Amino acid sequence: MSGARGRPRTRCLTIGSSDSGGGAGIQGDLKAFARAGVHGTSAVVGVTAQNTRGVTATASVATDMVGHQIEAVLEDIGTDGVKIGTTWSAELVWLLVDRLVWLDDVPVVLDPVMVSAAGSALGGDEDAVTAVREGLLPLTWVATPNLAEARRLTGLGEGTDPRKLAEAIVELGARAALVTDAFPTGAGDVLFDGERHHEITGPRRASGCDHGAGCAHSALLTAFLAQGMPLTRAARTAHAAVSLAIERGAADIGSGRHPVELHPVEPDREGPPW
């Protein structure tokens, strides 16, 4: 398979849940992959009945079926990057660990989704969080929690400096941690690459179109790393793209928190194209 410029096309696998509203989850990730020019594949671990106002029902997919999806993708198509979103149970997490531990040199981005912007619970129980901590974080290249998720993962309290949260996640085994929407004023993220802290800042958008922002951000980050972009540039480019996607969001879709609307991203160029 080759891309428009004759090079082999980059492939990325998203492991997460369906959002019936099309803004976040698997649907949001596949749109972000397409925007970044990579071929997206998926392993659906759960289904949500969801719109821009919230989640009304959830169901998980049988764990062995998740395993079959991952095997089907990897044995034929292969992957250059993996993004993990919702992880509903410890059993599912340990299956993912078992399958992903064999991937050599493939960036794994973990977006530990626990609650939607509309306030609906999307994470697993405490056993699932423990399994993420003990099993998945050590396989993770970059974890991308928001502040609340970072606190739950680390057990650190309200008011903990986001830089300390990122360091604690690296101590738990991730190679790097990017705490999203980490500043009380303005907007932006805090990245700890295992050695140094980087602040990624930008204007705060108030369009009301932020549903799917976290999914789009971590999916773009996965795509950029899979394409070989250095981590700090990938993190800055993903934030800039999502910030614009909030500003120019899909305000005509739904009556709650409208979805983000990603615009084409060309990571081959020196800087962000916007």
Ligand SMILES: Nc1ncnc2c1ncn2[C@@H]1O[C@H](COP(=O)(O)OP(=O)(O)O)[C@@H](O)[C@H]1O
């Ligand atoms: N109002 C906003 N204006 C600009 N950027 C934002 C805004 N809200 C979130 N972001 C950016 O969107 C990305 C996803 O972050 P976040 O919304 O925290 O994810 P999640 O949906 O997982 O909570 C981050 O790069 C963050 O800085």
Ligand SMILES: Cc1ncc(COP(=O)(O)OP(=O)(O)O)c(N)n1
């Ligand atoms: C199925 C599903 N997965 C993940 C999320 C969380 O999406 P996110 O991008 O963090 O955006 P918000 O929902 O917080 O706006 C989700 N909602 N559904």
